[in-house]
Amino acid sequence: AIQMTQSPSSLSASLGDRVTITCRASQDVGSDLGWYQQKPGKAPQLLIYDASTLQSGVPSRFSGSGSGTDFTLTISSLQPEDFATYFCLQDYSYPSLFGQGTKLEIK
Amino acid sequence: EVQLLESGGSLVQPGGSLRLSCAASGFIFSSYAMSWVRQAPGKGLEWVSTISVSGRNTYYTDSVKGRFTISRDSSRNTLYLQMNSLRAEDTAVYYCAKVISASTTSPPFDYWGQGTLVTVSS
Numbered sequence: 001a002i003q004m005t006q007s008p009s010s011l012s013a014s015l016g017d018r019v020t021i022t023c024r025a026s027q028d029v030g031s032d033l034g035w036y037q038q039k040p041g042k043a044p045q046l047l048i049y050d051a052s053t054l055q056s057g058v059p060s061r062f063s064g065s066g067s068g069t070d071f072t073l074t075i076s077s078l079q080p081e082d083f084a085t086y087f088c089l090q091d092y093s094y095p096s097l098f099g100q101g102t103k104l105e106i107k
Numbered sequence: 108e109v110q111l112l113e114s115g116g117s118l119v120q121p122g123g124s125l126r127l128s129c130a131a132s133g134f135i136f137s138s139y140a141m142s143w144v145r146q147a148p149g150k151g152l153e154w155v156s157t158i159s160v161s162g163r164n165t166y167y168t169d170s171v172k173g174r175f176t177i178s179r180d181s182s183r184n185t186l187y188l189q190m191n192s193l194r195a196e197d198t199a200v201y202y203c204a205k206v207i208s209a210s211t212t213s214p215p216f217d218y219w220g221q222g223t224l225v226t227v228s229s
Contacts, residue, residue, distance in 0.1 A: 001169075034215035036152075043202055043219035044144075044152065055217065087152050091214035094166045096154040 002026050002090055006099025012107040013078055021073045021102045023088035028068050032092035035064055035073045038101075039084045047086075048073060078104075109133040109218045111203050116223030123193050123227070129186040129203030129220055137181035140212040143188050145199035146222075155201070156188065159212045166212070170196075193227045200224050 003026040013019050023033065031051040036044040046055045048064035051071055061076040075082055083106050088099040115127040129141070142157040156177040157166045165177050176189040186203050201223050204216035 032213070038152075043221055044216075045219070046207070046215050046217050049207065049215040055215075089152075089154070089214055094157070094213075095168050096157075096214055098152040098154065101151045 001095050001097060002029060002093060004088055004090055004097050004099040006088055006102055008102060009100060010103045010105065012105050014107045015078055015080065017078045019075050019078060019104065021086055021088075021104075023066075023071045023073075023099045025069045025071075025090055025092075029090045029092035031067050032090060033064075033066070033071050034089050034091060035062075036087045036089065037082075037084045038087065044087065109205065111205065111218055111220035113201065113203050113220040113223035116201060116225045118226045118228065119193055120229050121194060121227055124189070124191045125193065125225060127188040127190065127201055127203075127223060127225070129188075131184045131186065131203075131205070134205070134218075136179075136184040138209045140206040141179060141186045142204045142206065142214070142216060143177060143186075144202045144204055144216070144219075145197075145225075146202070147196075147199040150199075153199075154214075157206075157212055158186070160209075164212060190225070193225075195227050198225060198227045 005024045007022050033051050035048040038044040047058050052064045063074045086102045110132045112130045143155040158177045174192045178187045203220045205218040207215050207217040
């Protein structure tokens, strides 16, 4: 199985900050990676797919980049509603494994 | 509007069985692969299983192989997860999720249900 290593596991930041979250795959997954946001008690929501394609309705302050084994999710200017937990997921092959998650908290 | 509504979660004893259902609406259910994803209390997300459009192809995470069975009934627009030989470590919120593209059985998942809680405990 392709393992996904996500970092950091937690992150404190302030409103307006630019933040970056990283996901590393244990082998080449091409561009087959997505990013999800989850708020407490809610289902996850798709933010980015195919490594860099913004899902419909997602604000443009979210962006994704990378290919192969190294990927990043960037939030250009943190808004109050962005404080949540973020997960990556490779869809290159089954079993699909999520990263461990990054909890983004207010500093 | 796409809606996915899970049901069937409850408290069950170790070794017991449970069947989860996910009622879909707002899209052509028969055209999309569907999946189950779970989340143990306070933990991360874990993909559990996926079923193809036809139902002929199914995929499972190793920890549930031989115990869980995913199925679908396109006449009822409903996805199922039959869970047998349940263990404490199966305790989680179970989400059903729709695959974004009609041409693949792989993620990403563009719509998710609200989840149903399965608790395995004596």
